[in-house]
Amino acid sequence: MSTVSTAPQPVAPAPASPSKSARARRSRGIQVLRYGLLLFFLIIVMMPVYVLLVTSFKGPGDASPDRAWLPPTELHLDGWRTAWEQLSPALGRTFALVIPASLISACLGAMNGFVLSRWRFPGANLVFTLILFGMFIPYQAVMIPLIELMQDLGVQSGVPSLIVLHVVFGLPITTLIFRNYYAGVPQEMIEAARVDGAGMLRTFRSVVLPLSVPAFVVTLIWQFTSAWNDYLFALFFSNARNGPVTISLNFLASGQLQDYSASMAGALIASFPTLIVYIVLGRWFLGGLMAGSLKG
């Protein structure tokens, strides 16, 4: 609690009593203001969620604009039904691409992170910086030749292409997360293994990997969310019949008939898996975000 600031300081002389009560009054005022603002912003941030929920249950009777912000007069599930019919095949495909993509890129990230943090070879930092740059580039700058490269390699459009792309372009961030994590592993543990005669690969497998569970969780969550939410690669490398849920959702939402209850139900359905991950594993999710800021 914020009473820390008003707690008596043993070193500082106690202020005279009138000013003390004035200060206490003022600090109570600040508290009221603080919680007021926090609640106000809470409502603002939740507003779109309210709209999504309310609109998704509306039927044709609530279409009038002056009922826009009001709850539905009666609960209709038509929107949810339409959305589910349109999105469920794509949901399956999204899981089929996101899970292998996150697993593979996490493993590669662990290997890179270990080498770049512990087994320094000449130019290791330069290699790391060059890999990192790949995280920031706008993918438009490689898109045209990328399409042709994937065709030349014979990778099918849809799920297979997207797995390859999320693995390759996920390498920088997964390497970064593991490198920062391994920088915190005590050097003595690695030295001890080396003294015992273990080579680098043995050290990695039997000493470092068992310690890596937290970094794996962070990386998997990060890759899961970013691959799940990807739209750019999906647009260039798949279509509504073989693509992930973002494509189908945008297709549903931008149709000629503005079926708002179906598109809002669809938005909720499409966000459900990442929201669950976020709510259940929130602490770890934050860890991934922090790693994204380059600071270990």
Added chain:
Amino acid sequence: MRRRLQNFGPPLLLIAPSVVLVGVFVYGLIAVNVNTSLTDRHSRAPADGYVGLDNYKALFSDEDFQHALGNLLMYTLAFLVGALFFGFLWAWLLERGARGEGIFRTIYLFPMAVSFIASGVVWRWLLNSAEGDRASGINRLLDSTGLGFLQNSWWSDENWGILALTLPAIWQLSGYVMALFLAGFRGVPEELREAARVDGVTEWQLYRHVIFPQLSPVALSAIIIVGHMSLKVFDLVMAIAGQTNYTTQVPATQMWIEFTRGDYALSAAIGTVLLLIVAVLIVPYLVYTYRQERNR
């Protein structure tokens, strides 16, 4: 020689697949893309020959592309200011702990877990341009709370339409900036605060002269991350306004339009321009972190 191989062989082996992949998919493809942008490949068929910088000259003299660049600049400035302001404010409000801090933090941050495509569904509804009796979304809310004079056409506005799209972007990223700043606040050593209090400074002076200056590296990270995301804006425009809407054109949407027309050379040129814009922001930062690493 043999010893060197034993020392550096295994790490190089472990990291080689990733280095090759990033080398080919990032640097190799950037080179091919730049090459394509210098040719007359205005269809899917191979190019006839080189045209020098003609494609870039055509782009920069095209009013639509100038409009898109102007939009990108406005969008990025407004997005940066908004996300940094709210992120900083929320972190400051939560900094010394609050009752239910976890709930506030979770809710402020959750939009980050949702795709721009899903949030675009609800924001398109919120930013509906209809006014008066036909108004829904935010305009309806303003109308019914006596703030009707604030109603506007949002992203349909010819000059400032792009700024409307910063609202969902700020909504989505402020929580992330908050998390960065919160970590920054909590990284300020307690002794520093104690020392300042012993010196008898007021709370405001403590923040102004002791704590805020400690947060400048965090602010820099936040600017880099939000800035580069902002320069790559694409999904949000596609989800809310659609690819053909003139008022919200950005380079990324024009790149997609040129691609669907089959104009590979122009599309590649736009990709390269985007890369250069992002590089102006990212390269100095990467060089700076690289130097810091080397000196460690």
